[in-house]
Amino acid sequence: MTTMPFREFLMPPYAYTAMYVVFFISGSVMLYGLYRHLKGYRIGLREFLGLVSDDFGAKASRFFKFGLGQGRVLAEPSGGGMHGALFYGFLMLLAYTTLIFFQTDVLPLFTSASYLQGNFYILLEFLGDAFGMAYVVGLAIAAYRRYVKRLAKLETGWRDSLVLGMLLWIGLSGFIVEAVRFVFVPSQWAIFSPLGDAISMLLSAALRLDPFGFYQAFWWAHMLSVFALLAVTPYTNLVHVFTSGFNVAIAPVKPMGKLNTPFSLAKMAEAGTYEAPPSARRSSDFSPLQLLALDACTNCGRCQEVCPAYASGRDLSPRVVVQDLGRDMRGNEGVDVFTKGVIRETELWACTMCNACVSACPVFIDQVDYIVDYRRTLVSENRLDGKKRLFLENIARNNNPFGLPQRERQSWLVDMGVPTVKQNPGAEYLYWVGCQSSYDPRGRNVARAMVKILKAARVNFAILGNDELCTGEPVRRMGEEGRFQELALKNIESIRRAGLKKVIVHCAHCFNTFLNEYPEFGAEFQVIHHTQLISELVRSGRLRVGGLDQRVTYHDPCNLGRMNGVLDAPREVLKSAAGLELLEMRRTGLNSFCCGGGGANVWYQVPERKKIGVIRMEEAKETGANILSVACPFCITMFEDAMKTTGDTQLLVKDIAEVVSETLTE
Structure with missing residues (x-):
């Protein structure tokens, strides 16, 4: 027994020499495997350093929070604790092993001092046992x-x-x-390694004859297993141990609701050359970071679990899309993914682009980017059914998806006494009505309610009228990038000419597009969702909301809540109505479930076992509410369609503006 606790090293010197030889070989095999992956991504050292340095602060913060901190992993109720135990248990064991390496092979080159002794050693032994137990329990x-x-x-x-x-x-x-070490060299300090100590008591009788021989055998078995796993890691699905961390560290920093931009129409026009847009037909056609993300997938299934398309029985699982593309990339066959059947067209059109998968992915894979890139290919090759083709033709001819005359945008609003920017050039706000509320009779009710609120609060506003075009949001998500950019540039110029810097929208899709996508094309105005403005008007006392004795549940639109974090303002508005009881659905806020109208889905049919809108309506009914309140006209369309499908009339679907408007006195 010793009075000073310290770490014993029992193997003969040649064993450690042999161990490092094996380590060098297995490490070389591992590094070669990682090199092959990096080569496949087309990321060299210079490119890697550039990707790390670009937006370094944001990427470093994300890596510490979601890489080392495992933020998204630990937030998952069913498996978060398990993965946390595995991850932090492994890190602790790695740290302890590294400290042993420095003590035995690095420090002696400079000094005879030892840190693996005393209280520090006891602490390491205890933490090693505790985290090691967590690691085994996690497994x-x-x-x-x-x-x-x-x-x-x-x-x-x-x-x-x-x-x-x-x-x-x-x-x-x-x-x-x-x-076995405790059996061979009994120690009074073994109690600080509780599991190792307990096992040593069980083994002491069996190992009495030759504990050292047994120790050597198990030491070699353990070390060779570690080195074997190290060597094969890049060649198995365990490669995500490296690639997932890389992806969290260097994935592009961008708003969740922003799609990638494959070309610039403005630059083409400036140069006077119009090139064919990029076409994605092979997995190798993706960018280096997209290829890295395919390898980063851990196949955990979180994306599939939250996907509304998968829940409705559509032909789509975001997990399967990424896994299939990853296998094709690693196969390096370079064949057409459509011809080979790696990707099916029905998969691509089933996506609502709600970004639930992107939000849930613990390693920051953007599944939507792959889908929209392939949609762009299908559009460029005119591989569209009649409804999709009609939608794009309507936009091209009439600048709205309904194919109705442009003059009808303005006429009914002018009859309500709503001024255009030409009639009210000194307006503080531009009210962007949007296509759905300009042409759809049900959508017009939302605009009428909003106009009533603005007038009641004496807000100085105007509309673009016939100069307003579709924002291009559904056009871009269907895959017609060129038409989207054309619409964006025209709308930005119209708003610039109007001289207004504040734009109110009640469509969550328009809100996301203005906020996250238009700035890339030169937009310099502030976009305000109508729930944000109403909330501010109530707080400032400019708008007095009356009473409403109703039970209301609120549905967070994906483009407003999950993608842009506007969660409090809608609820504050509803709570301002005296007598209103706000009831939350089980999936709410950032984890809200889609209505089914995103990704341009509202303009074409998708085969499904159960409508996405019906699934969400059932969740709303579970709350016992009388009114399902929304903050996007597309949600109204999808939920009222769901009601027609089921024949259910128990719930009334109303925009928040309609709820507030009904409480106002004339």
């Missing part, structure tokens, strides 16, 4: 979820079983090596 839970509960979102093949088995063996064999 046991992972096995239970895969082989006992058989969770639908988890795909399990022989490779998964092999990797899980190796990880579990490495964890358990490490504890056995520690336990």
Whole structure:
């Protein structure tokens, strides 16, 4: 027994020399595998450093919060704790092993001092045991979820079983090596390694004859297993240990609701050359960062679990899209993904682009980007059905998806006494009415309610009238990038000529497009959602909301809540009505469920077992509310369509502006 606790090193010197030889070989095999991956992404050292340095502050913050901090992983109710135990248990064991390496092989080159002794050593032993136990327990839970509960979102093949088995063996064999060390060299400090100490008591009788021989055998078995796993990691699905961290660190920093821009129409016009837009037909056609993201996928199934298209029985799972593209990329066959069947057109058109998958992904894969790139290819090749083709033709001819005359945008509003910017050039706000509320009879009710509110609060506003065009939001999401940019440039110029810097919108889709996509094309105005403005008018006392004795539940539009974080303003407005009882659905806020109208889906039919809108309506009914309040005209369209499908008339669907308007006295 010793009075000073310290770490014993029991293997003969040649064993450590042999260990480093094996480590060098396995490390070289691992590095070569990682090099092959980087080469496949077309990312060299210079490109990698550039990607890291670009938006460095935001990327570093994201990496610490969601990479090391595991923010999205730990937030997941069913598997967050398990993954946290695995991740932090592994990091602690890695840190302890690294400290041992420095103590035995680096520090002696400079000094005879030792830090693996005394209280610091006892603390390390305790933390190593505690986190090691967490690691093993996490693996046991992972096995239970895969082989006992058989969770639908988890795909399990022989490779998964092999990797899980190796990880579990490495964890358990490490504890056995520690336990045999305590048998061979009894220590009064072993109690600070509770699991190793307990195992040593169980093994002491069996190992009495030759504990050192048993120690050497298990030490080698443990170390060779670790090095074998290290070597094969880049060649198995465990490669995500590296690639997922890289992706969190260097993925583009952009708003969730912003799609990528493959070309600039303005620059083409300036140069006088119009080139064919990029066409994605192979997995290799993606950008280097998109290729990295395909390898970063952990196949955890979180994206599939929250996908409204998958829940409705549509032919889409974002997990399958990424996994299939990843396999095709690693196969390096360079064939047409449509011809080969890697991607199906029905998958692409099933997506509502609600970004639930993007929000849920723990390693920051943007699944929507892959889908929209392939949609652009289908549009450029005119591989469209009649409804999609008619939608784009209506936009091209009449600047609105309904195909109705441009003059009808303004006429009915002028009859209400709403001034245009030409009639009221000194207006403070431009009210952007949008296509749905300019032409659709149901949508016009929202605009009427909003006009009533603006007049009641004495807001100085005007409209563009016939100069207002479709924002291009559904056009871009359908895949017609050129038409979107054309509309964006025209609208930006119209707003600039009007001289107004504040734009009110009640359409969540227009809000997201103005806020996140138009600035890239020169927009310099402030966009305000109508719920934000109404909330401010109520707070400032300019608008007095009356009473409403109703039970109301609020649906967060994806483009407003999840993508742009506007969560409080709509609820503040509803709560300002005396007598109104606000009831929340089980999926709400950032985790809200889609209405089914995004991604231009409202303009064409998608085969499905159960309408997405019906699923959401059922969740609204569970609250016991009388009114389903929304903040986007597309949500109204989808929910009222769901009511027609089911024949349900228990819930009234109303925009927040309509709810407020009904409480105002004339």
